[in-house]
Amino acid sequence: MKLLRAFVTLLFVVLLVVPSRRAFAAGEDAAVTNIVDGVLSEEYAAGNFAPAQAKLNDALSRCIRKGCSGATKAQVYVALGMVASQLGKADEAKTNFTNAVQNDANAKLPEKGATPNIKQQWDAAKGGGAAAPEETPGVAPAGWNSKEAYDLAIAATKAQEGQRYGECIEKDKASLALDEQPRTRLHLASCEYRSNKLIDALRDSQKALEVGIQKRDAAVMKVARERVKQLIERIPKITFKPPPGNVTDLAVTFDGRPVPGDSLTKKFSIDPGKHTVVAEGKINGYTAQKFEKEVEVAEAATVVVEIVLQPQDGALTPQQIKCLEDIPKTLPLDEIQKRITECIGEKKNNIVIKLGADLNAYTDTTSVQVVSPGVNGSVSSPTSGWNVGASYLLDVVSAASPDIVSYASPPFREIRHAVSANGGYKPKLYGVQANGNISVEPDYLSLSIGAAATADLNDKLTTPRFGINYSHDTIGKGSTPFSVYSKEFYSTTFDLGLTQVLSPTTVLQAAATAQFERGDQSKPYRHVPMFSPEVAKAVKAGATIRLSDTNRLQFRPLEQLPTERDRYALAVRLIQRLGKSTLRAEERFYMDTWGIIASTTDVRFLVDINKRIRVWPHLRLNGQTGADFHKRAYTATTLKNGVVVLPLYRTGDRENAPMGTVTGGGGARYGIGNLEAESKAGLTFALDIMYSRFFDSLYILQRTAAYATVAFDVEF
Amino acid sequence: MAQIRTIVFKAALVVVALAVTSGCVKVMPYERGTLALPSMTTEDIAIGIDGHVRGVSEGAAGGLSGGGGGCGCN
Numbered sequence: 095m096k097l098l099r100a101f102v103t104l105l106f107v108v109l110l111v112v113p114s115r116r117a118f119a120a121g122e123d124a125a126v127t128n129i130v131d132g133v134l135s136e137e138y139a140a141g142n143f144a145p146a147q148a149k150l151n152d153a154l155s156r157c158i159r160k161g162c163s164g165a166t167k168a169q170v171y172v173a174l175g176m177v178a179s180q181l182g183k184a185d186e187a188k189t190n191f192t193n194a195v196q197n198d199a200n201a202k203l204p205e206k207g208a209t210p211n212i213k214q215q216w217d218a219a220k221g222g223g224a225a226a227p228e229e230t231p232g233v234a235p236a237g238w239n240s241k242e243a244y245d246l247a248i249a250a251t252k253a254q255e256g257q258r259y260g261e262c263i264e265k266d267k268a269s270l271a272l273d274e275q276p277r278t279r280l281h282l283a284s285c286e287y288r289s290n291k292l293i294d295a296l297r298d299s300q301k302a303l304e305v306g307i308q309k310r311d312a313a314v315m316k317v318a319r320e321r322v323k324q325l326i327e328r329i330p331k332i333t334f335k336p337p338p339g340n341v342t343d344l345a346v347t348f349d350g351r352p353v354p355g356d357s358l359t360k361k362f363s364i365d366p367g368k369h370t371v372v373a374e375g376k377i378n379g380y381t382a383q384k385f386e387k388e389v390e391v392a393e394a395a396t397v398v399v400e401i402v403l404q405p406q407d408g409a410l411t412p413q414q415i416k417c418l419e420d421i422p423k424t425l426p427l428d429e430i431q432k433r434i435t436e437c438i439g440e441k442k443n444n445i446v447i448k449l450g451a452d453l454n455a456y457t458d459t460t461s462v463q464v465v466s467p468g469v470n471g472s473v474s475s476p477t478s479g480w481n482v483g484a485s486y487l488l489d490v491v492s493a494a495s496p497d498i499v500s501y502a503s504p505p506f507r508e509i510r511h512a513v514s515a516n517g518g519y520k521p522k523l524y525g526v527q528a529n530g531n532i533s534v535e536p537d538y539l540s541l542s543i544g545a546a547a548t549a550d551l552n553d554k555l556t557t558p559r560f561g562i563n564y565s566h567d568t569i570g571k572g573s574t575p576f577s578v579y580s581k582e583f584y585s586t587t588f589d590l591g592l593t594q595v596l597s598p599t600t601v602l603q604a605a606a607t608a609q610f611e612r613g614d615q616s617k618p619y620r621h622v623p624m625f626s627p628e629v630a631k632a633v634k635a636g637a638t639i640r641l642s643d644t645n646r647l648q649f650r651p652l653e654q655l656p657t658e659r660d661r662y663a664l665a666v667r668l669i670q671r672l673g674k675s676t677l678r679a680e681e682r683f684y685m686d687t688w689g690i691i692a693s694t695t696d697v698r699f700l701v702d703i704n705k706r707i708r709v710w711p712h713l714r715l716n717g718q719t720g721a722d723f724h725k726r727a728y729t730a731t732t733l734k735n736g737v738v739v740l741p742l743y744r745t746g747d748r749e750n751a752p753m754g755t756v757t758g759g760g761g762a763r764y765g766i767g768n769l770e771a772e773s774k775a776g777l778t779f780a781l782d783i784m785y786s787r788f789f790d791s792l793y794i795l796q797r798t799a800a801y802a803t804v805a806f807d808v809e810f
Numbered sequence: 811m812a813q814i815r816t817i818v819f820k821a822a823l824v825v826v827a828l829a830v831t832s833g834c835v836k837v838m839p840y841e842r843g844t845l846a847l848p849s850m851t852t853e854d855i856a857i858g859i860d861g862h863v864r865g866v867s868e869g870a871a872g873g874l875s876g877g878g879g880g881c882g883c884n
Binding site (some may be wrong): 172266435452454455459464466468555587591593595596597598599601603605607608609626661662663664665667669671674676678680684690692699700701702708714716718721749753755761778780784786799801802804805 | 836860864871
């Protein structure tokens with residue numbers, strides 16, 4: 095009895111506590127049914143077949159693990175079959191439908207969401223029904239107007255499964271162009287959302303809703319409505335706060351697209367992510383105000399971009415302009431300058447450093463070649479008014495010194511070193527400048543010093559200049575030490591100049607030079623041929639060396655020049671700006687106590703092609719008479735006592751003879767790097783061809799020379 | 811010859827004086843931007859070996875050796 099009572103009690107407890115399999119199944123049925131309904135009304139209706147399939151498979155697994163009724167399993171299989179059909183997997187659809195029927199003979203398709211294709215496949219799976227028609231190439235499946243559109247939609251779905259949202263968008267758009275299907279439109283919106291294109295996703299969701307309403311597709315309407323609501327809440331917005339003050343011509347762009355001026359303070363819907371805002375405008379009529387900002391916008395955020403216009407590099411701020419406008423015009427000029435400096439503020443960099451290097455080359459038809467590299471540098475303070483500079487030059491000459499045109503000497507190579515230094519100070523209106531030079535060759539030493547003073551008068555429009563220069567040269571011969579053989583030569587030069595600003599685009603300069611040379615500057619290597627008076631008359635200009643040697647007298651004295659020479663020059667230079675070009679024209683009149691009169695005209699026309707490139711042609715004309723003592727053929731006579739009477743002064747230097755020179759060429763300068771930066775660099779090229787005609791000289795009647803320069807300069 | 815030289819020099823001085831004094835206008839500081847351009851410098855803009863070649867290949871010498879000023883600036 096006791097044993098029976100215990101068994102019954104145990105049986106009661108088991109029945110009470112342990113739920114029946116059916117009870118278990120019933121609990122899972124409800125959960126799985128909810129999952130299936132949710133998938134069909136959301137993912138399936140939105141065309142998100144891959145997530146739909148995944149959820150349904152999970153639900154099926156749950157059924158298998160925990161147990162569901164046959165009817166519930168059939169619902170899952172029906173839904174899986176519908177998804178497979180939409181994915182174009184007809185066999186899989188049929189299998190799922192068959193499984194559904196096997197689990198529940200009363201299984202049926204849901205009222206909504208079954209396309210004609212699905213219905214045919216379902217009928218075929220239920221048995222006895224017409225088999226789902228095989229796809230006929232070129233024929234659109236049921237429910238579609240275009241086979242191509244259908245294929246594109248399938249391709250878009252596969253792209254979405256592979257997370258290739260760009261391809262998904264492209265395929266869906268192409269499909270919609272052929273056949274407007276609301277589910278395709280929703281699928282497109284889904285891919286756009288995943289690509290962070292919320293604006294496009296909202297637009298397509300709204301359109302899908304419209305089409306769903308037109309076609310009375312409740313599933314589409316439900317999903318589209320929910321999607322639109324979600325997107326509206328997630329789409330970020332942007333608005334702008336215009337700059338304060340008297341701002342005109344304000345132009346604002348957002349990611350390169352102009353923003354209407356009267357809509358700046360409205361809220362614009364934008365996609366989340368990085369965006370660029372650029373604004374330009376004028377404040378108080380002054381240009382060069384700019385604003386640029388990159389903003390990062392998150393979903394659902396509202397961003398306010400405050401536009402603050404800033405002056406560009408080099409432009410004045412409104413405060414600086416106001417300060418300048420407040421300076422009384424009646425103040426003295428130096429006081430005005432001081433107030434201007436205070437308004438603008440001290441420049442951070444008060445020192446300007448310039449460095450340069452150049453390479454020069456010369457060659458002419460008298461077999462003279464020169465290669466000459468050089469370097470130079472200077473440091474200055476424009477605000478303090480001081481400057482210092484130095485340069486070094488190396489001449490490698492293939493002919494004799496002191497000049498590079500030496501035809502009477504045997505050719506040989508010579509090297510000349512030249513060093514110069516200069517410095518000056520001009521704090522306000524008055525300034526002084528000093529310079530020193532040393533030139534050293536094996537047979538020539540030149541030392542010179544100079545100084546000049548300038549004054550800025552007439553509101554800096556008139557600048558007179560007075561300068562003085564003194565040089566002391568020691569002339570040697572070959573490799574003979576100066577202590578053994580040398581001659582001294584001195585030169586003192588006074589120059590008086592005037593610079594006058596004639597107009598905002600015109601400057602005129604004038605200068606007068608008086609140079610007093612003392613000492614014997616005769617070339618120690620130059621021998622001058624002598625002829626008898628009868629022969630001299632027949633010697634023509636340009637007579638060859640052979641002809642001269644054949645007909646000259648036996649003795650060939652050295653050149654002898656006067657030991658005094660006073661030289662005067664008067665020059666004017668006109669600098670005229672013409673549009674984007676500058677004309678620089680110079681004229682010099684010259685005369686000296688040796689009887690030489692000369693006129694030199696030099697013209698350059700500089701064209702600013704752009705901020706970086708400047709080019710210029712160059713023309714120079716020079717003509718001169720010969721020295722009083724110059725003769726083409728000098729005569730010497732021998733007295734009866736055997737004494738030879740030579741001309742007191744005699745020269746073989748063609749630059750003391752009548753001659754004319756035409757020089758033509760040009761150059762260009764190219765600015766390197768950022769022209770607005772504090773450091774500026776440039777490359778300059780120049781080439782000139784010089785043609786000289788000697789009207790009354792021996793040996794040669796003409797000479798052609800070419801010389802070129804390549805220079806690099808930098809300023810920082 | 812000496813008389814000719816004197817006449818030439820006097821004429822040149824007159825020309826320069828006329829050129830300097832005629833056509834002058836008051837140029838305000840805010841109008842001097844063009845004068846500050848590199849190509850408007852009053853210094854000799856010949857570069858490299860140019861000056862040296864001129865000095866040894868021409869019988870004349872002297873003239874403009876640098877003016878200073880001209881832009882109304884320091």
